[in-house]
Amino acid sequence: MSKRKNKSGKLYKEMRNPVFLGVVILILVTISAYIAYHSILDRVGVNREENITAYSKHYALIVDDTYASYWKDVYKYAQEEANAQDAYVEMLTWTPESKQSMCDLMDKSIACSVDGIILVANTEEGLEGKINEATAAGIPVVTLMEDVPQSQRISYIGINPVSLGTAYARTLIDMVPDDEEDYNITVLLTDDRVDANQYQIFTQINTDLVKHDKTKRRVSCGATRVATEGFFLADEDIHDLFRNGEEMPDYIVCFSTSTTEIVCQTMVDYNLVGRVQVVGYDLSDMTKEAVNNGVVSTSLVMNTEEMGRESVDALLEYESTGYTNAYYGIDLEFVTKEDLAHE
Amino acid sequence: MSRRRRWRDYPIRRKLLYVVLFTSVLMLISTAIMYFMINSLITRLDTVYASNVNMAELRQNLDMVQQDLYQYLEVRDYDALSDYYAAAENYRGLTGQLSNQISDNRVFLLQKNIRSMSEDFLLYADNAITAKRGMNVEAYRQNYEKAMELYNFIYNDLAELNELLFQNNARSYETLQQAINYMEVASAILIVVIMVIGITVVVSTTRGIVAPLTQLSEAATRVGAGNLQQRIPETEAQDEVSIVTRAFNAMLDSLNLYIDKVREGAEKEQQMKEQELLMENHLKEAQLRFLQAQINPHFLFNSLNAGVQLAEMEDDEKTAVFLGKMADFFRYNVKKGTEDARIEEELSIVENYIYILNVRFAGEIIFTKEVDEEALNFRMPSMILQPLVENAVNHGIRDMIGEGWIRLTIQNDPDRVKIVIEDNGKGMDALQIQKIMERVETIHEDDSTGIGLDNVISRLSLYYDDVNVVEIVSPGENQGTKVILRLPKKET
Numbered sequence: 150m151s152k153r154k155n156k157s158g159k160l161y162k163e164m165r166n167p168v169f170l171g172v173v174i175l176i177l178v179t180i181s182a183y184i185a186y187h188s189i190l191d192r193v194g195v196n197r198e199e200n201i202t203a204y205s206k207h208y209a210l211i212v213d214d215t216y217a218s219y220w221k222d223v224y225k226y227a228q229e230e231a232n233a234q235d236a237y238v239e240m241l242t243w244t245p246e247s248k249q250s251m252c253d254l255m256d257k258s259i260a261c262s263v264d265g266i267i268l269v270a271n272t273e274e275g276l277e278g279k280i281n282e283a284t285a286a287g288i289p290v291v292t293l294m295e296d297v298p299q300s301q302r303i304s305y306i307g308i309n310p311v312s313l314g315t316a317y318a319r320t321l322i323d324m325v326p327d328d329e330e331d332y333n334i335t336v337l338l339t340d341d342r343v344d345a346n347q348y349q350i351f352t353q354i355n356t357d358l359v360k361h362d363k364t365k366r367r368v369s370c371g372a373t374r375v376a377t378e379g380f381f382l383a384d385e386d387i388h389d390l391f392r393n394g395e396e397m398p399d400y401i402v403c404f405s406t407s408t409t410e411i412v413c414q415t416m417v418d419y420n421l422v423g424r425v426q427v428v429g430y431d432l433s434d435m436t437k438e439a440v441n442n443g444v445v446s447t448s449l450v451m452n453t454e455e456m457g458r459e460s461v462d463a464l465l466e467y468e469s470t471g472y473t474n475a476y477y478g479i480d481l482e483f484v485t486k487e488d489l490a491h492e
Numbered sequence: 493m494s495r496r497r498r499w500r501d502y503p504i505r506r507k508l509l510y511v512v513l514f515t516s517v518l519m520l521i522s523t524a525i526m527y528f529m530i531n532s533l534i535t536r537l538d539t540v541y542a543s544n545v546n547m548a549e550l551r552q553n554l555d556m557v558q559q560d561l562y563q564y565l566e567v568r569d570y571d572a573l574s575d576y577y578a579a580a581e582n583y584r585g586l587t588g589q590l591s592n593q594i595s596d597n598r599v600f601l602l603q604k605n606i607r608s609m610s611e612d613f614l615l616y617a618d619n620a621i622t623a624k625r626g627m628n629v630e631a632y633r634q635n636y637e638k639a640m641e642l643y644n645f646i647y648n649d650l651a652e653l654n655e656l657l658f659q660n661n662a663r664s665y666e667t668l669q670q671a672i673n674y675m676e677v678a679s680a681i682l683i684v685v686i687m688v689i690g691i692t693v694v695v696s697t698t699r700g701i702v703a704p705l706t707q708l709s710e711a712a713t714r715v716g717a718g719n720l721q722q723r724i725p726e727t728e729a730q731d732e733v734s735i736v737t738r739a740f741n742a743m744l745d746s747l748n749l750y751i752d753k754v755r756e757g758a759e760k761e762q763q764m765k766e767q768e769l770l771m772e773n774h775l776k777e778a779q780l781r782f783l784q785a786q787i788n789p790h791f792l793f794n795s796l797n798a799g800v801q802l803a804e805m806e807d808d809e810k811t812a813v814f815l816g817k818m819a820d821f822f823r824y825n826v827k828k829g830t831e832d833a834r835i836e837e838e839l840s841i842v843e844n845y846i847y848i849l850n851v852r853f854a855g856e857i858i859f860t861k862e863v864d865e866e867a868l869n870f871r872m873p874s875m876i877l878q879p880l881v882e883n884a885v886n887h888g889i890r891d892m893i894g895e896g897w898i899r900l901t902i903q904n905d906p907d908r909v910k911i912v913i914e915d916n917g918k919g920m921d922a923l924q925i926q927k928i929m930e931r932v933e934t935i936h937e938d939d940s941t942g943i944g945l946d947n948v949i950s951r952l953s954l955y956y957d958d959v960n961v962v963e964i965v966s967p968g969e970n971q972g973t974k975v976i977l978r979l980p981k982k983e984t
Binding site for chain 1: 667686
């Protein structure tokens with residue numbers, strides 16, 4: 150004990166020695182400067198290899214961003230799933246303003262020799278051919294939310310249009326009052342091709358409404374195509390719909406984020422809130438506010454996490470086994486104001 | 493086993509050398525570190541925009557490949573073909589340096605994509621040229637279209653990559669500039685700290701050297717002022733100053749020892765002198781006793797008194813007085829041999845002595861006195877004044893030409909009694925006076941009471957414990973002598 154005391158006493162004496170203190174300060178300043186120097190160098194050149202994580206597989210997620218805004222969330226979950234399996238997902242986004250088309254993005258992905266493509270197809274011509282081209286080049290392609298069933302895609306991740314149509318119909322049946330009045334439902338389509346998902350959903354809605362006792366012979370359901378090829382055409386089409394008071398629908402069903410947002414704004418502009426019931430798509434900030442304010446009665450929300458993870462899992466499974474499921478179903482739900490209040 | 497050398501054991505020169513070395517090494521190390529860091533920062537600064545330069549070169553090469561390809565396909569120009577091959581080779585080399593890594597970093601991913609697309613681009617370009625040379629129009633058009641499609645993709649990605657690199661490099665440049673500023677501040681702090689350390693070390697070391705020297709010089713000054721008892725605190729250090737300090741203390745010890753020895757010697761000498769005096773006194777006493785033993789003093793006194801009575805009976809007053817004075821003189825001589833006496837008594841004996849002498853020498857001795865009666869009651873050793881007067885008679889005025897006189901003065905000074913026995917006789921020279929004062933020479937005449945000057949001076953010195961009681965003054969030969977006694981006052 151006394152030896153330790155002597156040593157600490159000696160150390161205390163040394164600490165009081167100005168030279169000893171000075172040397173200690175000098176060493177501390179030098180070390181601090183060196184640490185600061187290295188920490189600064191770490192911030193310099195973020196491209197230095199020690200700052201990045203390398204992967205062995207490269208996937209491309211090609212999305213059409215025009216009719217849904219949740220692709221960033223989908224990408225986030227897809228990336229998480231891929232990183233866990235030593236893969237990296239690069240997102241390539243097409244918008245109407247893009248110089249490169251969806252086919253161009255497919256070509257680019259093939260030229261970049263990616264290990265897999267997750268394609269959110271749109272109505273662009275030639276996509277089927279590009280999917281086949283990629284498959285021929287040994288790059289597996291899965292489609293997400295919009296299928297290209299005639300192509301050589303290995304899997305489809307999304308919703309069964311029949312099931313979705315039934316779900317929409319159920320929601321509409323619940324929304325229609327139990328009275329003797331006639332009601333008109335308009336479904337806004339951005340893709341009116343017969344084999345496209347949207348059309349199939351619309352067909353199923355119609356079928357279920359016609360069959361149901363509550364709505365048969367009372368509720369009619371029609372579809373209107375909303376143009377997406379040029380700038381601002383969708384807005385004009387929707388405004389036209391509301392300008393004609395006599396043909397104004399009682400219910401509107403939207404199949405994309407942008408049409409939902411345009412309808413909400415138009416409802417407010419034409420003071421039709423409460424008069425026309427809207428079934429929206431996705432839960433963007435504007436749509437969420439509209440649901441809270443009662444402009445939108447309910448909105449269809451996809452499980453973006455499932456979308457992201459399942460798309461990557463499909464590719465991975467195919468790589469490891471050579472086989473994968475042709476179809477991965479995605480959960481969905483209709484969110485109301487009450488649901489948002491419980492969040 | 494030799495003792496491990498400590499800092500304080502080093503010679504001063506080596507200490508100073510180490511201090512200078514230490515400070516210099518500190519400065520060198522810190523300066524070197526700062527120089528290395530700043531230099532590497534500046535080097536990095538120089539290379540910051542190098543990646544953008546590389547991208548510009550890559551794009552330039554891509555353009556050249558495309559232009560040469562187009563030129564050949566359009567015109568079939570063989571110069572364009574060789575230019576194409578050269579450009580393509582160059583381009584291939586440049587793209588080969590791009591990263592092929594799949595990563596979460598956009599820059600590296602772009603490089604990977606550009607590299608991959610460039611390989612396809614060059615493949616399609618080569619196919620187009622081959623088809624052209626093979627006159628396969630459709631094939632070379634298709635390949636060219638494909639190549640151009642890829643060219644556009646690569647061009648766009650290069651633009652994006654260049655932009656990203658520029659942003660990164662701008663950030664890096666800013667960071668490096670900031671770093672250089674920090675390093676400048678750190679360097680300044682380091683230099684200040686080193687200066688402070690250096691000054692502290694130098695001041696501390698020189699203080700350690702100068703302080704003992706100052707202590708030593710102050711001690712030497714005090715020793716010079718007479719303080720030999722002090723000591724300078726010693727240390728176990730083996731440097732020059734500590735060695736001198738120990739030597740200084742040893743010197744003081746030796747001095748004190750020497751002084752003690754000298755004092756001891758002086759004390760011994762004093763003791764021996766006292767003993768000698770005591771011996772002399774004893775001898776005198778013995779002599780006296782011997783004399784007394786030969787002459788029964790009572791018989792002498794009684795005989796002299798009988799003589800006095802006889803003279804009185806014969807009406808011989810003078811004889812009676814003479815004999816009476818003789819009796820008094822001898823009585824006093826015997827009685828006061830070892831006692832002290834009042835000055836009055838001493839004066840009385842002097843008068844008796846002079847009377848006796850004047851009877852013998854028919855009044856030749858002229859004796860005068862001036863006496864302050866207040867001084868008469870003080871005590872002094874006995875048998876002092878009469879021997880001095882006797883000395884004045886025998887060595888002063890006897891056999892002198894002319895009239896000799898002796899004057900006795902007794903003066904009551906404030907703290908002493910001053911007695912002066914003065915004569916106008918032969919006088920003494922300085923050497924004689926010195927010998928007498930040193931009690932070297934003692935002359936005893938036959939016609940003497942037997943107590944010499946040296947005895948008188950010794951007894952006075954012993955009685956009063958003061959060697960300066962007696963003073964003998966003589967202007968010179970035949971100029972008389974003055975014996976001055978300055979006696980401290982002793983009451984009855």
